[in-house]
């Protein structure tokens with residue numbers, strides 16, 4: 469398709485579910501030139517979105533929503549009306565983990581049934597939520613079993629690969645767009661939807677969100693079968709989680725041998741076959757995707773009689789990594805009970821307010837159970853964190869890193885916010901009772917920390933001790 473043509477070929481799209489994935493997808497489709505109606509069953513959410521509140525912390529999202537709020541994006545709780553008005557219906561409702569580990573598809577099912585009750589003309593239904601292989605077929609059968617003729621719809625798999633915090637840029641500058649379709653007509657519609665990106669036209673537009681793709685280097689669109697697309701999503705997330713568990717284990721080896729994980733990861737990452745990304749050691753992966761997707765993928769393999777115990781190991785290493793971090797805090801402090809701990813970071817990673825499956829929250833809970841008192845700060849996730857761990861006599865939420873550090877026996881870095889790396893170390897040192905920093909995200913240079921008088925323990929790198937800090941810690945032990 470010609471570049472200009474691809475920018476002036478708007479499609480009517482409905483996005484069902486306005487969470488982290490649905491809302492970003494919707495706003496980006498509008499940015500690409502399409503018209504979108506967003507549907508959610510949560511009336512309060514729809515009301516907030518109508519008045520311009522994005523409700524989630526996501527770079528570029530507020531400005532894009534504001535730009536299009538009164539033009540090509542609208543919000544409703546009326547799914548039937550949205551279906552009627554659209555050519556493509558993207559399902560982006562949550563697919564949480566069920567008790568047995570598999571993905572709970574009940575929200576997807578209820579949306580599929582509602583779509584079935586409103587179909588009168590041909591529509592393409594797109595599964596955007598992360599779902600197990602065969603879900604596409606299952607959605608198709610669900611709709612058919614509601615008496616809808618096969619000629620009236622197709623179901624396509626179009627998995628998302630967005631990272632929270634950089635989701636808008638990831639959407640508009642993807643490494644690849646995967647479209648799993650067993651129908652040529654449906655695949656053609658998806659190709660038209662993504663044409664502003666794949667043709668490169670979007671990147672030439674004034675005011676386009678900047679990123680790695682350009683008009684001369686646009687993203688590829690990979691057409692696959694529906695089952696392959698479903699497997700690509702789960703396999704990609706599982707592989708990334710595996711990479712993290714792998715580097716975390718190597719970081720433990722570094723600690724045991726006094727080697728340095730930064731050097732090891734760099735040496736590995738320079739090998740093009742391995743690549744440098746997702747080799748940052750830490751306190752384990754979290755978030756709304758990796759934990760549940762690895763469990764769901766393992767469940768799928770089990771159901772199909774495929775031994776994928778490798779994934780069980782990935783999960784086990786991830787759990788152990790948090791315990792290992794706690795053990796290191798304990799050994800730095802002598803005993804945990806009664807200690808005042810400053811916590812920097814509550815979100816599952818920097819750049820987001822999301823605390824779902826956050827290893828930082830898990831560690832806060834473990835520390836509270838050990839009898840610590842905590843003063844915590846996060847630039848974006850304070851409100852959501854308080855819903856998980858309410859404030860109380862032992863759990864204080866404070867307004868900045870220095871207040872958190874005030875009179876602390878140790879400071880823990882649990883989320884990789886860039887602002888933490890830019891902290892004034894002199895002020896921080898001054899605020900603390902005992903200058904011990906245990907960094908679960910390797911944000912600081914050990915040598916610099918030593919110069920500022922900290923005892924500094926990080927992941928997979930030699931610790932530095934400062935004698936004054938050690939003296940103070942020893943005097944506080946009993």
Ligand code: UDX
Nearest residue numbers: 485486487488489508509510560561562563575597598
């Ligand atoms: C998404 C994907 O859908 C999930 O499969 C993926 O693995 C992670 O990201 P996310 O956007 O994070 O989930 O979910 P959430 O923030 O919970 O948003 C889902 C939205 O769907 C909510 O606003 C909810 O109110 C809405 N919803 C849910 C509906 O509109 N209808 C329903 O039947 C159920």
Ligand code: UDX
Nearest residue numbers: 628629630631632746747748750753754755757816817
């Ligand atoms: C992930 C996938 O990256 C994305 O493609 C998919 O669509 C949704 O799930 P997200 O959950 O937003 O995205 O975060 P991601 O950046 O992948 O990080 C996940 C977890 O791994 C975080 O807790 C993060 O801190 C941790 N992580 C990541 C590491 O510990 N080390 C790394 O090198 C990278």
